[in-house]
Amino acid sequence: MIKFITKRILIAIPTLLIIVAFSFFMMRIAPGGPFTNERALPPEIENNIKAAYNLDKPVYEQFYIYIKNLTKGDFGPSFKYKDFSVKELILNGLPVSVTLGLSSIIISLFIGSLLGIIAAINRNTIFDYSVMGVSLLGICVPSFVMAPLLSLFFSLYLGILPTSGWNNGNIMNLILPITALSLPQIAVISRMMRASTIEILNSNFIRTAKSKGLNSSYIIRKHVIRASILPIIEYLAPASAGLMTGSIIIEQIFGLPGIGRYFVVGALQRDYTLVSGVLILYASLLIFLILITDIIRAILDPRVKI
Amino acid sequence: MPLTQKNIKNNNLLLDIHDLNVFFNTPEGISHVVKDVNFNIKKGTCLGVVGESGSGKTQTFFSITGLLANNGYAEGEAFFKNTNLITCSNEERRGFLGKSIGFIFQDPMTSLTPHLKIGDQLAEIAIYHKKINKKKALERAIEVMDIVKLPSNRDIINSYPHELSGGMKQRIMIAISLMCEPDLIIADEPTTALDVTTQAEILNIFNDLKNNLNIGLVLISHNIGVIAETSNEVLVMKDGEILENGETSKVLTKPENKYTQHLLSCIPPWIGN
């Protein structure tokens, strides 16, 4: 197991390096970026940047310093907020984004898989059709339409939930953002789960299980689920990527001070260091999730070699 | 029905089939793949079923065991222990499946659940039907592994299907069907996917089962050589109909039907004698 994990980590490192290189060279070629000379910045930030990046050194040395700083968790000073480093900004937003993302991923995986399995077992019944219909809606109504609609209905019309704000993570403030963020993922996951469960139900080994005279709930529990959940496990990383990008918009709409919010502000104001810091953070997180996916898959499917 | 009455008296009969039909709903309409078939199986004998691909061999026996695809349905009578397996409830049928009727499938490579250990896949049948604990069930599993001539040690019990060869998987499939000491085993082309040596070994196992355990056996095969070696009676099917049904020695030496003659003429000369 340890060997397996080490190998995966060794594969992950070059990926991360490519991303880091991308963000470094992007900042170099960006007009008005931190590494060019024709900047018009307030003197304090100018000094921060100069001190952080040793602009008089040659490029490869700058790249080396950049990577060395990253390994210490230092993303450099913000390009626009003069009293903050990127690390401080990210740490500020982290609790909000983690709360939002983690609850959404758990909710989507759980509800999505459950709906998919039940729909597959009750194929071509009212339940199946309604799940598939609603999930189609979840796929075709993007989150930036769904979120305002939800808040229009539940906050402005019914007045039972707050429109926006973090409010120290009060559950009432979280319901709408988490719902809006999870719905598209629930839609996708329930469809995937339905399709894969149907495929497994039609497979030869389920026929064997039926020929043993076992009852259906036992067959589903023991023989079907562990096989049909595999595509969902594989989807963990893409789903998280979807949630990350989704949260950028959801945080914006519901006025939540998370990382996505900083990212948008950073993008609009061309805060290069902040934007690339978020990129590297998200990419590392995804690579980590892919590692987790591999491990879970190895546990669930004995055919995967460890 | 007078016929049925007679059959119940004849207690040597294991499975008695009358006017069995199988249909499938397809986009092109209803397709009728098994047409009015009649036959029976006696205890301790082997019924060989031959016929070209698509002639309805598999679907005939799927209909009896309730394994038809979702778009399929069956009509007719298939009496097993005084129960019509075609019309009985699913619960009733499940009571027979795995317990008194074992099924061995055409494709051993994909017929075992990939994520469960062999031991669990064997034990679960006995746990379910005989209500015994897992330890006892595993002991029984080792017994049946001995019958199918697998090394009855813990290694196989603890391995996963992908770690076994095709021949071993097929033996496991046979072992699965034997777990609860069945009266009837239906083997659907059990040797097609295997090499010649393994094929002969598996057929030997079937002969032992029939002779020593007094099990009724259905052996579906493309291979007339296999049928000739193992079965007492033979059924020749084509396009869902039974063309010929009788003692193996008779049918294979003096076939009445043109099609059977044709089938026999296709066997390489070194097989028959």
Next chain:
Amino acid sequence: MNKNNVKIVEDYANIKGRSLWVDARRRLFKNKAAVVSLILLFFIAFLSFFGPFFLKFSFSDTDWNSIYYPPNLNNGHFLGTDGNGRDLLVRILYGGRLSLSIGVLATLVSVFIGVIYGTIAGFFGGKLDVFMMRVVEILYAMPYLIFVIILMVVFGRNIYFLFIAIGAVEWLTMARIVRGQTISLKEKEFIETSKALGQSNFMIIWKHIIPNLAGPIIVYITLMVPSVIILESFLSFLGLGVQEPLTSWGVLISEGSREMETAWWLLIFPGLFMTITLASLNFIGDGLRDAIDPKEY
């Protein structure tokens, strides 16, 4: 090389191809959801491109006398007006023009990259294939939307650059599909025959492989266009995509969500147009997939 033989091989491939397409079309037109979607989509596209000529308002004219008119059939503002007194219907249709064009153009860019990449990897195989697919795998693991945003930040919010950026990140799946298909086609008889007849690799790819990829490519396009439309709207919603005075559905939805307390129609109608378009494309894509590659269940 015998020209005649080549011709025969090509004819064979063509005839097989043709009857396949006839069958596929028949199956597609049997699928009610797909047919209705096809009609709806054509209707929306037609309205977006020609509708504005028949309406009396222009999409950018502000009219301070008609601010926040609710939808009304009598005054000509069928779907109401926004905070600058601009007619919503005209703006939605103009937005549709842009959203649909970006959807199609960016998809074409990605199909172009994906097909070239996939056929090369699949056709030549070996180490090259392994390497190229590893690259795709690595890129797959990246938060590509964040990449697009960064590209937009670095290179400025230019609409032409927008669809190149989207196209440049969306080609991965296409490349995978095309590679898989190419590998299975490569084994087919008519390709072998062409090889035996001495046709060059380029000619084989161009004449035999690419035409035979048409099915999966078409299916994929119909499924990709909606995701590109969503991506564009996403960026525009954040203010990183299409800029004023131009407008797209994403821009309109973004404006609408800011003003939904005073004028719900500004959110609902653009959202509706977009949702109908996305749903139609989805149904058409599913229908095409079933028609071209019929599965049993």
